[in-house]
Amino acid sequence: MEQIFSNPMALLVLVGLVSIACQFLAYRLKLPAILPLLLAGLVLGPIAGVLDPDALFGDLLFPVVSLAVAIILFEGALTLKFSDIAGHGTMVRNLCSVGVLVTWLIATPAAHYALGMPLHLAALFGAIVTVTGPTVIVPMLRSVRPNARISNILRWEGIVIDPVGALLAVLVYEYIVASHGAFEHALLTFLKVVVIGFGVGSLMGYFLGALLRKNWVPHYLRNTAVLTLMLGAFAASNLMTHESGLLTVTVMGIWMANMKNLDVDDILEFKETLSVLLISALFILLAARLEFFTLAQLGWGSLLVLAAIMFVARPVGVFLSSPGSGLSWRELAMLSWIAPRGIVAAAVSALFALKLDTLGLPKSELLVPLVFLVIIATVVLQSLTSKTVAKLLGVRAPFPSGYLIFGGGKFARMLAKDLMDKGVSVRIADTNWDAIREARMENIPTYYGNPISEHASLTMDLSAVGKVLVLSPYRQLNPLVTYHYEHVLGKDTVLGLREGVQEGRASHRMSQEYREKLALFSENATYGRLASLVAKGAVIRTTRLTESFTLDDYYKTYGNRATRLYAVDPHGKIHICTISDELALEADWQIVSLIAPEEVSESSDARVPPVPGEIPAG
Numbered sequence: 001m002e003q004i005f006s007n008p009m010a011l012l013v014l015v016g017l018v019s020i021a022c023q024f025l026a027y028r029l030k031l032p033a034i035l036p037l038l039l040a041g042l043v044l045g046p047i048a049g050v051l052d053p054d055a056l057f058g059d060l061l062f063p064v065v066s067l068a069v070a071i072i073l074f075e076g077a078l079t080l081k082f083s084d085i086a087g088h089g090t091m092v093r094n095l096c097s098v099g100v101l102v103t104w105l106i107a108t109p110a111a112h113y114a115l116g117m118p119l120h121l122a123a124l125f126g127a128i129v130t131v132t133g134p135t136v137i138v139p140m141l142r143s144v145r146p147n148a149r150i151s152n153i154l155r156w157e158g159i160v161i162d163p164v165g166a167l168l169a170v171l172v173y174e175y176i177v178a179s180h181g182a183f184e185h186a187l188l189t190f191l192k193v194v195v196i197g198f199g200v201g202s203l204m205g206y207f208l209g210a211l212l213r214k215n216w217v218p219h220y221l222r223n224t225a226v227l228t229l230m231l232g233a234f235a236a237s238n239l240m241t242h243e244s245g246l247l248t249v250t251v252m253g254i255w256m257a258n259m260k261n262l263d264v265d266d267i268l269e270f271k272e273t274l275s276v277l278l279i280s281a282l283f284i285l286l287a288a289r290l291e292f293f294t295l296a297q298l299g300w301g302s303l304l305v306l307a308a309i310m311f312v313a314r315p316v317g318v319f320l321s322s323p324g325s326g327l328s329w330r331e332l333a334m335l336s337w338i339a340p341r342g343i344v345a346a347a348v349s350a351l352f353a354l355k356l357d358t359l360g361l362p363k364s365e366l367l368v369p370l371v372f373l374v375i376i377a378t379v380v381l382q383s384l385t386s387k388t389v390a391k392l393l394g395v396r397a398p399f400p401s402g403y404l405i406f407g408g409g410k411f412a413r414m415l416a417k418d419l420m421d422k423g424v425s426v427r428i429a430d431t432n433w434d435a436i437r438e439a440r441m442e443n444i445p446t447y448y449g450n451p452i453s454e455h456a457s458l459t460m461d462l463s464a465v466g467k468v469l470v471l472s473p474y475r476q477l478n479p480l481v482t483y484h485y486e487h488v489l490g491k492d493t494v495l496g497l498r499e500g501v502q503e504g505r506a507s508h509r510m511s512q513e514y515r516e517k518l519a520l521f522s523e524n525a526t527y528g529r530l531a532s533l534v535a536k537g538a539v540i541r542t543t544r545l546t547e548s549f550t551l552d553d554y555y556k557t558y559g560n561r562a563t564r565l566y567a568v569d570p571h572g573k574i575h576i577c578t579i580s581d582e583l584a585l586e587a588d589w590q591i592v593s594l595i596a597p598e599e600v601s602e603s604s605d606a607r608v609p610p611v612p613g614e615i616p617a618g
Contacts, residue, residue: 011056018044019280027487030143032136032379034342037280038372041287053285062354068282069351070234070249071227072344076162077253078264079459091153091335094321096160100130100168102317103309110308111370114301117363120176121356125367127172128349129309129374131165132158133342136379138458140340142488144386147397149327150334151463159458162344170197170246173352177242177359193244196237200244201251204233208252209259226267279343286350287372294369302370306377314339330393337389340378345371401574402426402464406451406481407472408435411530411594415471415565416444418540418592424574425464429456430472450477452484465489467576469520470496473527479514486517495520495576497527519578521563530594533563538596540565545589554591562593 018040026033044051053061107126111117117125137158141151174193208229211217217225230252234245256264315336322332349371356364390396402425405412416426416439428439429451436448447460468485470478482494496518543554554562564577568590575583585591 008056011051015281015284016277019277019284023276023280030139032139034136034379037283038287041284045288046290046292051288053289065351065354067231068278069347070231070245072279072347073166073246074230074249074253076344077250078257079159081257091321091325092156092160095157096164098321099317100164102320103130103313106313107309110305114304115366118361121361121363124169124172124176124352125370127169128345128371129341130168131161131344132339133344136340136342140383140386144390145397145463146334146390146395148463150331150395152461153335154338166344166348167250169348192241196241196244197247198251200233200237201248202255205252205255209256209262213262223267282347283343286346290369290372294365297366298369302373306374309374330395334390334393334395338382338386340382341375346375397463400464400466402466404429404465404468406468406470408432408439409531411534412471413439413442413444414540417442452481468494482517497525498523499526519580521565521577523579525563533594533596536597538594541593541595543591545585545587547587551585558595561596565592565594567591
C-alpha cells in the first residue's frame with residue numbers, strides 16, 4: 001500500500017477516481033459537490049498524509065493551478081452577457097456592483113483588524129470573498145424553493161459575479177505585487193498589467209470570435225482551438241508582464257460572450273466535460289495542502305471576520321442594492337441570508353497564496369484557510385437553515401405546477417400555448433434552433449440547448465417546474481432527459497410518448513422501467529403519429545362537461561378523432577392524461593384534446609378499437 005501511495009501515477013489516478021466519486025455522491029445526495037470534495041481533500045491530505053500536492057507536482061504545481069484557474073475564469077467570463085444582466089433587473093446589476101464593493105469594503109477592515117493581516121493582503125481576501133458560486137447556489141435553491149424573484153436574482157448573481165469578483169481580486173493582487181517596488185515602478189507595473197490585460201484580452205477575444213463566427217476552424221476543432229489559444233494568450237500575457245494573464249482571459253471571455261452573432265454555447269458545453277475532472281481534482285489538491293496548524297492560527301478572530309461577512313456585509317450590500325427593485329423586506333431578508341462561496345473563491349485564493357509565498361508578505365499563510373473557512377461556513381450553515389428561514393419569512397414558492405416540455409415540434413408548441421392560455425407556467429427546451437425560433441415567435445419561454453447540461457442547470461429556472469413532458473423525436477437523448485429530471489424533480493415527474501414498435505436488436509430495446517414512463521396520452525400517441533395529425537390539420541380543443549353534455553356525449557361527438565391530452569378539474573388543476581389514468585370526469589371538468597379532421601378518421605387507422613376509458617389517437 002505504501003508503494004502505491006508513493007507512486008506519482010497512482011496518486012494522480014487516485015485523485016481522479018476520488019473526484020468522480022465525490023461528484024457522484026453529491027449528485028445522489030443532491031448536495032453541493034464542493035462539500036464532499038473538500039472533505040476528501042482533507043482526508044487525503046492533512047489527516048491521512050497520503051496526498052502531498054507539493055511533493056507530487058514539485059515545480060509544476062504552480063503552472064498547473066494557474067492554468068486551471070485561467071480555464072475557470074475564462075468559462076465564468078463566457079457566461080457574462082450584458083444583455084442577461086439588463087434582462088434580470090436592477091437588483092442583479094446592483095448586487096454585482098454595489099454589493100461587491102460593500103462586501104469588499106467591510107471584509108477588508110474586518111480581516112485587517114481581527115486577524116492582524118496587512119491591509120494589502122486583507123484587501124485581496126475581501127475581493128476574493130465577494131464571489132458567490134452558482135455551483136453551490138443552484139442545488140440550494142432546489143431544496144429551499146424560494147419564490148421566482150428571489151431564485152432568479154440569486155442564480156444570476158452567482159453567474160455574473162464570478163468574473164466581476166475575480167477581476168477585482170486580480171487587480172488588487174497586481175497592486176500588491178506592484179507596490180513592493182518604488183512608487184513610480186509600482187504605478188508603471190500596475191498600468192502595464194491593466195493595459196496588457198485589457199488590450200491582449202480584447203484583441204484575442206475579437207480574434208477568437210471572428211475565427212468562430214466566420215467558420216475558419218473546422219467544427220471538430222472549435223473547442224480545442226479556443227482552449228489552446230486562450231491558454232496561449234494567458235501565457236503570452238504573463239511573459240509580457242508578470243501576472244497579467246488572469247486579467248487577459250477574463251476580458252477575453254467577456255468580449256466573446258458579448259460579440260454579435262457568436263454562439264458560445266457549444267464551447268461552454270465542452271467546458272463541462274473538462275471542468276468536472278479538472279475543477280474537482282483541483283479542489284481536492286487545494287484542500288490537501290491545508291495544514292491544521294494554519295487553521296488553528298486563525299483563532300477567534302476568524303469568527304469575527306465570518307460574522308462581518310455574513311451578518312454585516314451581505315445584508316448591507318443587499319439593502320443598498322435594493323432601491324428600484326420592488327422587493328419586499330421579507331424577500332430582501334432572504335437574499336441577505338443566501339450567499340454561499342464556491343470553487344472560484346477557493347481556486348483564486350490558492351493561486352494567489354502560491355504567488356504570495358515568493359513575496360514573503362506577513363500572514364499570507366492565512367489567506368487560503370480563511371477563504372476555506374468562509375466557504376465551509378456559508379455552504380453548510382446556509383444549506384441547513386435556508387429552508388427554515390424561507391418558511392418563517394413566507395417566501396417559499398408553492399409546490400411547482402408548471403411544465404418543462406422537451407421538444408419544440410409543432411404539436412409541442414400547440415400544447416404549450418394551450419397550457420399557457422390556462423395560466424400554467426410552461427417552458428420548451430430543444431437542441432434544434434429552428435424549433436426554438438418558432439416557439440419564441442409564439443412568445444413561449446424557451447431554453448436553447450441540451451436541457452441536461454451544466455449550463456442548463458445553472459441558467460434555466462426550474463422553480464416553477466413540477467413535471468417534464470418528453471415530446472421530442474431524439475430517441476437517444478430522451479431516456480437521458482427522463483432519468484435526469486426524475487432525479488432532479490422526483491419519482492413519477494417525467495412522462496414521455498410511446499416510441500412505436502421496438503427494433504429487433506437487443507441494443508435498441510427499452511428496459512421495462514423506462515417503457516413504463518412512456519405513458520403520455522394513449523397507446524397510439526407516438527411522436528410521428530401526433531406530428532402527422534397536426535400536419536393534416538388537427539387542432540387542440542377544450543370541451544367542458546356539463547349535466548347536459550356528459551362524457552358519453554363527448555365520445556359521440558368526436559369518436560376516434562380525439563386524442564385526450566389533459567383534463568382540468570373544477571378547481572383549475574391540470575391532470576395530464578396517460579395510458580392508465582382513471583380520471584372520474586364529471587360535470588364542470590374540462591377535457592383538452594387533439595381533434596383530427598373528419599377525413600383523417602376515415603383512414604385505416606381509425607379502425608383501431610378504443611382503449612377502455614380513453615379515446616385513441618385518430
